[in-house]
Amino acid sequence: MIIMFDTCVILDYLLDRAPYADDAEKLLMEVADDNITGLLSVKSLMDIHYFLEHATHDEHEVRRILNALLDVLILVDSASDDALMALSSEMNDYEDALMVQTALKNGAEYIATRNLRDYKHSDIQALLPAEMLNMLKIV
Numbered sequence: 086m087i088i089m090f091d092t093c094v095i096l097d098y099l100l101d102r103a104p105y106a107d108d109a110e111k112l113l114m115e116v117a118d119d120n121i122t123g124l125l126s127v128k129s130l131m132d133i134h135y136f137l138e139h140a141t142h143d144e145h146e147v148r149r150i151l152n153a154l155l156d157v158l159i160l161v162d163s164a165s166d167d168a169l170m171a172l173s174s175e176m177n178d179y180e181d182a183l184m185v186q187t188a189l190k191n192g193a194e195y196i197a198t199r200n201l202r203d204y205k206h207s208d209i210q211a212l213l214p215a216e217m218l219n220m221l222k223i224v
Contacts, residue, residue: 089188091198092129108214125158163187175206
């Protein structure tokens with residue numbers, strides 16, 4: 086199973102945002118254990134960097150955390166054709182539409198997110214981390 090991680094799920098884990106952090110951590114552990122493949126877009130990495138730096142005010146620590154994260158997740162690019170396809174998407178949120186295009190290009194089967202509403206018109210199924218864990222029979 087190949088999963089694109091939405092920014093919110095990674096931030097839930099890294100910032101220990103209750104009650105979501107536990108499911109985010111369990112899903113990331115499935116990636117670390119090589120039970121599933123996890124993807125992260127460059128755009129998400131940039132956003133995560135911003136939020137972590139704002140929370141910690143420690144650039145060195147933020148880079149350490151991001152490097153550790155990228156030991157587990159595969160970093161994937163969005164290309165110009167992804168950006169153009171996202172512009173013509175039926176999805177209302179452009180950033181989410183771009184994530185969908187990037188996920189599709191990189192073979193993702195699902196998007197892990199807490200923001201299901203914005204993925205209503207997505208060409209790829211978006212699920213809550215808890216739903217993915219249930220699919221994997223990990224609760």
